[in-house]
Amino acid sequence: MTFLIQQTLRYAVPLMIVALAGVFAERSGIINLALEGTMVFGAFTGVLFVRLTQALPVFAQAKAAGNWVTLQGYELLGMLVAALCGAVFSLLLSFASVNLKADQTIGGTALNLIAPALVLFLIRIIAGQNTLLIDGDAPSWFMLKNSLFGMGRTEKGNFLWETFVNKNYLATYVCILLFVVLSILLYKTRFGLRLRSCGENPQAADSLGINVYKMRYAGTTISGALAGLGGFVYALTTANCASTGEVAGFGFLALAVMIFGNWKPLNIAGASLIFGVFKCIAASYTSLDINGDGVYWLASLPISGHIYRMLPYVITLIVLAFTSKKSRAPKAEGQPYDKGQR
Amino acid sequence: MRDKAITLWNKEGTRSVVASLISILIGLLVGSILVLVMGLFTPSLGMRGAWDGIRLVFFGILSTGRDAAGELTFGFNGVNIGNMLFRAMPLILTGLSVAVAYQTGLFNIGAPGQYLMGTMATLVIALSIPAGSMPKLVIWLLAFFGGMLAGALWGCIPGLVKAFLNINEVLACIMTNWIAGNLVAAVFDGSRFRNMVETTKTGYIYKTTFGLTRVAAGTGLGGGDYTYVDGAGVATAKMGLDKLFPGSQINGGILIAILIAVLVYILMSKTTLGYQLKACGANRHAARYAGINDKRNIVLSMAIAGALAGTAAALYCLSGNTEYYWTSAYQTLPAVGFNGIPVALLAVCNPIAVIFTGCFMSMLNVVGLQMRNLTAYNEYIADVIIAVIVYFSAFSLVIKNILSGRKKRRSQASAPAAPPDPGPATAEKGGEGK
Structure with a gap:
């Protein structure tokens, strides 16, 4: 059970934060199809940052001395770098769709093509193979472990401690905190109201003195930062801090989560937990011991592993089929804003 | 002047x-x-x-x-140009797939999934019919149209959910892509189509040149009467093109692809059906007001798009020198499906122009291979260039x-x-x- 919850959180949290990235862009009126590409780019820059800086004395010594506070700070720094790079990358989308009024679907698709191509091109030159790894592994650098808190090797905490602290990453909780803060920003502040108005009726917003272009830039840039961050967190917590030029369709799944969640943060949090469970089953059905009796029930069923891997996508389609009639997208999403049009 | x-x-x-x-x-x-x-x-x-x-x-x-x-x-360099035309063959068809959908107001990002389903149908048909039970041409045609049909059916799914449930076709296409990827791997994994002759290749499917051949009772597949023999199967005719570009992979498929592009052009520009499809894309509600069945047309245009992507897979598999393989842990989607998007966009979705942009994109592919073989760079530079072109x-x-x-x-x-x-x-x- 502990394993199931931990793994589910690990898959759900990147989904949640990237789905929120989608919400910020769409609420401002830009369809951000480039979430997948931005995640790939964020994962790459984050991993590259760790790879380049981990030999620095301050981090290497902290690792050697087991100074986990510094290492957690290092992890946060990596997340910050990935978020910044994601934000810069998304400027390509906002420039094309705000200033040049280009087709947002094509622009997003282009970014989805650019990111893996560029990342693989660079990884091959930097690392000589198709995977960019850090020196050592992610758990030894960044994972929260019982030993860090002065507990013995065999000592075990209670259920809550074992589930939510031991063998978890700080990144997970930072993302949850960010999710809450940014949802409040979007729904309870003046800035959030203005941003949302640009996605519903930009002409009316403009007539009230809101700069639609600026708001759309803000929405897309926040979106890019969150997607880049989500990409790095995904690579850190589920891919052992390796960048391979893909994130297994997580960006697109996040889009589905966003639509399923009806563009609302609370629904999105719930939706991403559901998807997290299925993704967790798909990824680790062979080692999933649900009730702790040592029997891997899912693996013992006569079902091909490919079927489990297919599940998250089938469920998405089915769920969308039931919810899409009620779903209400921001009214002006996908339409370039032209001041001359009323 | x-x-x-x-x-x-x-x-x-x-x-x-x-x-x-x-x-x-x-x-x-x-x-x-x-x-x-x-x-x-x-x-x-x-x-x-x-x-x-x-x-x-x-x-x-x-x-x-x-x-x-x-x-x-x-x-x-005859080899390079021949290979360029060979690689252009599936690209032209997936490009047409995206172009037809785009002309009717739909964004078909599902070409990789339709392509995979086409691959599966073509290979299963070509490798299931015993060689000699019917003429090779008939087997080839069955496999070819089987691939086309499978692509069409898979393309229908996003079309149906778009028309009747109002689900964004981009999202439905992406989901069906991954479903197709895992479905195809599940079908082939453990099947008798796996290449058992060349033992170094795990996770590979037989080329279609391998034919199911009758042997002495009890010695073949699973103790049965049949086994796979190289050369007994089917492959697209070369139509003399191998004389023109000796040493390359080219075959008559490129001519079929060009013919299909012309047919698609005629369908879209010169027929009532093409006009109805485009009218739906321009304004669904106006088209319905004019008495056009918009739901039928959305499904139909996705089916045509899927059929084209399936045809791309059929021609590629039937060329006789290509092998399908999958990885057991993680199924990647075929790049040729996604690359249909730049091919179509660069051609402004004109079916005739798709022939040229398809050749251009495959030229970039060949350039990428030259980069890998001749310099310390790698082939991904071609993908970067393609992506930048799409962006612009x-x-x-x-x-x-x-x-x-x-x-x-x-x-x-x-x-x-x-x-x-x-x-x-x-x-x-x-x-x-x-």
């Missing part, structure tokens, strides 16, 4: 071609800059490596390797407006005889040959 140039320049099509050419040029330039920057910052590459790389980006298709002194040599073709409309705006201003300034710049018009003719 000047009048002719003016009429040509004023045509919508000309501007589209010029806008696409500008996108291509920018893409190649960005690729060159990337090569240059990486050359400067990577000691093992250096200026020399960068210069070689840039020359290959532009003229890689004509590369004939390196001479004794280690210098790049250029000239006519996203605002080809803006480029077009700038082009026509410049002309307007100039004709206003010097009223009667504004000499239009003949440069782009001639460049267009030269560029189409790509």
Whole structure:
């Protein structure tokens, strides 16, 4: 059970934060199809940052001395770098769709093509193979472990401690905190109201003195930062801090989560937990011991592993089929804003 | 002469071609800059490596390797051009798939999934019918149309959910892609179609040149009467093209692809059905008001798009020198499906232009391979260039407006005889040959 919850959180949290990235862009009126590409780019820059800086004395010594506070700070720094790079990358989308009024679907698709191509091109030159790894592994650098808190090797905490602290990453909780803060920003502040108005009726917003272009830039840039961050967190917590030029369709799944969640943060949090469970089953059905009796029930069923891997996508389609009639997208999403049009 | 140039320049099509050419040029330039920057910052590459790389980006298709002194040599290379045309074959068809959907207002990002389903149907049919039980041509045709049909059926799914449940087709296409990827792997994993003759290849399916052949009772597959024999199966006829480009993979499939492109052009531009499909894309509600069944047309256009992607897979699998393989842990989607998007966008979704842009994209692929073989760079530079081209073709409309705006201003300034710049018009003719 502990394993199931931990793994589910690990898959759900990147989904949640990237789905929120989608919400910020769409609420401002830009369809951000480039979430997948931005995640790939964020994962790459984050991993590259760790790879380049981990030999620095301050981090290497902290690792050697087991100074986990510094290492957690290092992890946060990596997340910050990935978020910044994601934000810069998304400027390509906002420039094309705000200033040049280009087709947002094509622009997003282009970014989805650019990111893996560029990342693989660079990884091959930097690392000589198709995977960019850090020196050592992610758990030894960044994972929260019982030993860090002065507990013995065999000592075990209670259920809550074992589930939510031991063998978890700080990144997970930072993302949850960010999710809450940014949802409040979007729904309870003046800035959030203005941003949302640009996605519903930009002409009316403009007539009230809101700069639609600026708001759309803000929405897309926040979106890019969150997607880049989500990409790095995904690579850190589920891919052992390796960048391979893909994130297994997580960006697109996040889009589905966003639509399923009806563009609302609370629904999105719930939706991403559901998807997290299925993704967790798909990824680790062979080692999933649900009730702790040592029997891997899912693996013992006569079902091909490919079927489990297919599940998250089938469920998405089915769920969308039931919810899409009620779903209400921001009214002006996908339409370039032209001041001359009323 | 000047009048002719003016009429040509004023045509919508000309501007589209010029806008696409500008996108291509920018893409190649960005690729060159990337090569240059990486050359400067990577000691093992250096200026020399960068210069070689840039020359290959532009003229890689004509590369004939390196001479004794280690210098790049250029000239006519039949293998490269033959391989370019071979790789263009599926790209043209997936490009058509995206183009048809786009003309009808749908964004078909599901070509990879439709392509995979086509692959599965074609391979299963070609490898299931015992050789000799019917003429080879019949088996080939069955496999070909089986692939087409499977693609069409898979394309119907996003069409149906879009028409009846109002689910965004982009999302439905992406989900069906991953479902198809895992479904195909599940079908082939553990099946009897796995290549057991060449034991070094795990996770590979037999080429279609392997035919199910009757042997003495009890010695073949699973103790049965049949086993796979190389050369007994089917493959697309070469139609003499291998004489033209000796040593390359080319076969008659490219001619079939071009024929299909022409047929699609006729369907979309010259028939009532094509008009209805496009009307639905332009304005679904207006089309319904005019008495066109919009739901049927959405499903139909996705089915046509899927059939084209399935055909791409059928021709590619039936060429006899390609193998399908999958990885057991993680199914990647075929790049040729996604690359149909740039092919279609660069061609402004014109079926005839798709033939040329398909060849251009496959040329970039060949260039990428030359980069990997001849320099320390790798083939992903071709993908970067393609992606940049797509990015710029996203605002080809803006480029077009700038082009026509410049002309307007100039004709206003010097009223009667504004000499239009003949440069782009001639460049267009030269560029189409790509």
